[in-house]
Amino acid sequence: MVRTIFAALTCLVVCLTAFTTQAAEQPNVILIMCDDLGWGDTGFNGNTVIKTPHLDALAREGMILKRFYAGAPVCSPTRGSCITGRNPFRYGIVHANTGHMKPQEQTLAESLQAAGYRTGHFGKWHLGTLTKTVRDSNRGGPKGAAEYSPPWQNGFEVCFSTEAKVPTWDPMRKPKGKASSRGWAALEANAASVPYGTHYWNQAGEMVTDNLDGDDSRVIMDRAIPFLEQSAEEQKPFFCVIWFHTPHLPVVAGPKYRAMYADADLYHANYYGCITAMDEQVGRLRARLKALQADTNTMLWFCSDNGPEGNTKAPGSAGPFRGRKRDLTEGGIRVPALLVWPGKIKAGTTTDFPMVTSDYLPTVLSAAGLPVPADRPLDGINLLPVLEQGLTERTQPIGFQFQNKAAWMTQRYKLLKTGKKRDVKYELFDLLADPDETNDVSDAHPKLKMKLMDQLEKWIHSCALSNQGNDYK
Incomplete structure (x- = not known):
């Protein structure tokens, strides 16, 4: 009987200690x-x-x-x-x-x-x-x-x-x-x-x-x-x-x-x-x-x-x-x-x-x-x-949207989308070399720009599907 009580108390102490340790962490x-x-x-x-x-x-x-x-x-x-x-x-x-x-x-x-x-x-x-x-x-x-x-x-x-x-x-x-x-x-x-x-x-x-x-x-x-x-x-x-x-x-x-x-x-x-x-x-x-x-x-x-x-x-x-x-x-x-x-x-x-x-x-x-x-x-x-x-x-890039603007940012580069429909403009900035975003480097990195444009548009579409309730089904 004493051993049973002791074992139960030991188990209780161990459980409480584990709970306290978890809470403390x-x-x-x-x-x-x-x-x-x-x-x-x-x-x-x-x-x-x-x-x-x-x-x-x-x-x-x-x-x-x-x-x-x-x-x-x-x-x-x-x-x-x-x-x-x-x-x-x-x-x-x-x-x-x-x-x-x-x-x-x-x-x-x-x-x-x-x-x-x-x-x-x-x-x-x-x-x-x-x-x-x-x-x-x-x-x-x-x-x-x-x-x-x-x-x-x-x-x-x-x-x-x-x-x-x-x-x-x-x-x-x-x-x-x-x-x-x-x-x-x-x-x-x-x-x-x-x-x-x-x-x-x-x-x-x-x-x-x-x-x-x-x-x-x-x-x-x-x-x-x-x-x-x-x-x-x-x-x-x-x-x-x-x-x-x-x-x-x-x-x-x-x-x-x-x-x-x-x-x-x-x-x-x-x-x-x-x-x-x-x-x-x-x-x-x-x-x-x-x-x-x-x-x-x-x-x-x-x-x-x-x-x-x-x-x-x-x-x-x-x-x-x-x-x-x-x-x-x-x-x-x-x-x-x-x-x-x-x-x-x-x-x-x-x-x-x-x-x-x-x-x-x-x-x-x-x-x-x-x-x-x-x-x-x-x-x-x-x-x-x-x-x-x-x-x-x-x-994992970071995406932004606001009104008729969007941006897609990697560790180094940021693609900036502005304008509406036929007037849409994409610019590419090297944030590490140009944090002021004054120099569009699109011509120097055409393949990278196309890749980021594709990623951005897919992400925008994903957000639109989420907003339609697809994530709640």
């Missing part, structure tokens, strides 16, 4: 993304005006991703690629405020939640409306009910989310009267104001009305940090998506942050200041992770959803690259990015390996020891061989 995952932050808008990419000390510190702790690409040159499509591993043209989110996350899509949050992760979304969603009853943001309310697809129906159990953009300071308010789409001076406490028109919602589908004043990045982080703390208390791995609104227009910086750029005009001071305020919250997050002793087993990614605002007079910088938001040249899709993963990623390193937001899903699932969906085409790849084994060449 599954990394926490944080995906941070800014909105319209240009490649050249951070200190770790060489900006000497905008103060980003906390992001720069993270870059020193981890790896700078020099060739990291947003899945699209605009907001919503890139966000979809982050959580599906698929190009947004496969499920109809081809532009901002277009389509919604379909229930048939398997999101990263759903896969991780099923494996025991706590999942949270904080900030901008932009993958569907968040209410069917109240007029909200761009499409929310009865008229946009068909586009209802909130994060809490896509695998996120804790949410503090908006449908779309808000001002970067006092996010629920704007000045009474005509307000500039660029932004305005931070409102005084008793200043005449009116509701901005976009609301924050929680996972119960309830409008949030408290703690919404001041810096919007801080407002978001005030909700994200308790989620991390609760996860640590429950000893559960977590998947935390923090999608800042900064620095999407309208940009507004609080007095403290605007004063840091006193020599700049209002527009530029607001832009620079709201980025510095966001950076401060990234530092706050990192400090809390360390205090919770959760930093060593956390994979923290940072990027932007596309290049800087397309108007060339806007303050954002695409660095040395041609184009901006809405362009498929490098300035519209190559974004500032870094990865911190202590124990896995050597501090102070950089990589030129081409990566894209669609790579998140296969990479994170693989890191967690979970299966990657095999029942539908994925456009992302597992990056662990790059991060852990030093793989240097990407064999």
Whole structure:
């Protein structure tokens, strides 16, 4: 009898130990993304005006991703690629405020939640409306009910989310009267104001009305940090998506942050200041992770959803690259990015390996020891061989589509398609020799160009079939 009890207890201890070891090996995952932050808008990419000390510190702790690409040159499509591993043209989110996350899509949050992760979304969603009853943001309310697809129906159990953009300071308010789409001076406490028109919602589908004043990045982080703390208390791995609104227009910086750029005009001071305020919250997050002793087993990614605002007079910088938001040249899709993963990623390193937001899903699932969906085409790849084994060449090209433009990018070359029907034009650029994309090398590589054209058109056709529902049969 004693031997039987002892054997049973031994088995129980072994099982519990195995479970604990497996849980300990599954990394926490944080995906941070800014909105319209240009490649050249951070200190770790060489900006000497905008103060980003906390992001720069993270870059020193981890790896700078020099060739990291947003899945699209605009907001919503890139966000979809982050959580599906698929190009947004496969499920109809081809532009901002277009389509919604379909229930048939398997999101990263759903896969991780099923494996025991706590999942949270904080900030901008932009993958569907968040209410069917109240007029909200761009499409929310009865008229946009068909586009209802909130994060809490896509695998996120804790949410503090908006449908779309808000001002970067006092996010629920704007000045009474005509307000500039660029932004305005931070409102005084008793200043005449009116509701901005976009609301924050929680996972119960309830409008949030408290703690919404001041810096919007801080407002978001005030909700994200308790989620991390609760996860640590429950000893559960977590998947935390923090999608800042900064620095999407309208940009507004609080007095403290605007004063840091006193020599700049209002527009530029607001832009620079709201980025510095966001950076401060990234530092706050990192400090809390360390205090919770959760930093060593956390994979923290940072990027932007596309290049800087397309108007060339806007303050954002695409660095040395041609184009901006809405362009498929490098300035519209190559974004500032870094990865911190202590124990896995050597501090102070950089990589030129081409990566894209669609790579998140296969990479994170693989890191967690979970299966990657095999029942539908994925456009992302597992990056662990790059991060852990030093793989240097990407064999699966990256495809992009937007309006009447498309691009197909290999390790070295990028084929750019522009124009409509009879006016279609294909250009070929050597990104390693010509990252500015100023020299079309089509004549020097005619066979390569034809090969890439064929691959691009087949991929576009594949995306069209996916969007028709073929992947859901």
